[in-house]
Amino acid sequence: MQRERTPPRHFLSSGLSRRALLGGLAALPFAARAATASGTAPVIVATTGMIADLARTLTGGPVQALMGPGMDPHSYRPTRSDILALSRADILLHHGLHLEAQFTDILAELAPKKTVLAVAESIPKDLLLSDPAYTDRPDPHVWFDPTLWQHAGKAVAATLTQAGFDTAATSEGFAATATALDAYARDTLATVPEQARVLVTAHDAFEYFGRAYGWQVEGIQGISTDSEAGLARIAELVDLLVTRDIQAVFVESSVSDRAMQALIEGAAARDHYVAIGGELFSDAMGPDTTYEGTWPGMIDHNITTIARALGGTAPERGMQGKLNAGT
Numbered sequence: 001m002q003r004e005r006t007p008p009r010h011f012l013s014s015g016l017s018r019r020a021l022l023g024g025l026a027a028l029p030f031a032a033r034a035a036t037a038s039g040t041a042p043v044i045v046a047t048t049g050m051i052a053d054l055a056r057t058l059t060g061g062p063v064q065a066l067m068g069p070g071m072d073p074h075s076y077r078p079t080r081s082d083i084l085a086l087s088r089a090d091i092l093l094h095h096g097l098h099l100e101a102q103f104t105d106i107l108a109e110l111a112p113k114k115t116v117l118a119v120a121e122s123i124p125k126d127l128l129l130s131d132p133a134y135t136d137r138p139d140p141h142v143w144f145d146p147t148l149w150q151h152a153g154k155a156v157a158a159t160l161t162q163a164g165f166d167t168a169a170t171s172e173g174f175a176a177t178a179t180a181l182d183a184y185a186r187d188t189l190a191t192v193p194e195q196a197r198v199l200v201t202a203h204d205a206f207e208y209f210g211r212a213y214g215w216q217v218e219g220i221q222g223i224s225t226d227s228e229a230g231l232a233r234i235a236e237l238v239d240l241l242v243t244r245d246i247q248a249v250f251v252e253s254s255v256s257d258r259a260m261q262a263l264i265e266g267a268a269a270r271d272h273y274v275a276i277g278g279e280l281f282s283d284a285m286g287p288d289t290t291y292e293g294t295w296p297g298m299i300d301h302n303i304t305t306i307a308r309a310l311g312g313t314a315p316e317r318g319m320q321g322k323l324n325a326g327t
């Protein structure tokens with residue numbers, strides 16, 4: 001009978017898996033593991049390293065990230081092997097909020113056949129800022145505010161739980177890490193003299209950071225040093241550096257530093273020395289297998305680097321003494 005063979009759709013999409021429905025107690029989720037019909041754990045693929053790290057933390061198992069260190073998610077195009085990995089996976093975790101613009105088509109194509117989650121789109125809309133470059137869109141760089149990334153953690157945990165993973169303990173652990181990072185950021189960044197709480201970076205990735213910790217954030221990507229408007233903007237920023245006595249600006253590996261050099265030279269011409277305060281991780285994490293190659297490590301690195309370069313105090317090796325340990 002049709003009615004017995006095919007449970008109503010809402011049953012299948014609830015917390016009960018098909019196996020739980022058919023097999024009763026024997027098919028309840030295994031501890032921190034899950035199984036597909038073939039008996040193997042569901043394969044999880046994530047677009048960005050930050051999301052893959054989150055899913056690894058929650059499952060304790062391997063999760064492939066399509067974008068590695070130093071890759072720019074705004075412009076990254078899926079390769080043939082990425083498409084293959086996506087089509088073989090059971091669970092696809094992507095950021096959403098227009099971050100991975102080149103993945104729209106492939107994700108739409110796979111959505112009916114897979115579990116697909118736009119991780120950042122789980123964050124309540126009223127907590128999102130608008131994108132400085134496209135004001136009709138939300139700013140996607142939510143991972144710089146640990147309290148926002150906690151929402152992402154909850155959404156990923158819910159999806160993984162539905163797929164049979166037991167994330168009760170790991171999601172508590174993740175929430176504790178995010179809370180500790182937020183507290184470290186708050187305490188450490190407050191040691192920077194108030195007038196110097198200005199973050200001048202290459203691209204507009206740090207607006208959420210600025211909002212969370214009360215910092216002024218200035219991104220310089222897109223400023224042309226060849227145009228009059230660009231030069232006026234450089235002059236305005238030089239003025240900010242000099243009058244607020246800002247000692248450092250920050251670079252990012254993926255963005256050209258020509259405008260940054262113009263800033264430093266402009267300040268020097270007014271007898272104000274500005275250093276490159278270090279390289280920040282913006283849209284990708286550090287090298288694989290290092291602490292900086294994890295989300296907590298990337299955030300710890302940024303906070304510690306910013307505080308130390310701008311006259312604050314922070315332990316050289318960060319919140320947990322793990323920074324700069326190499327591989």
Ligand code: ZN
Pocket residue numbers: 074141203204205282283
């Ligand atoms: Zn970005």
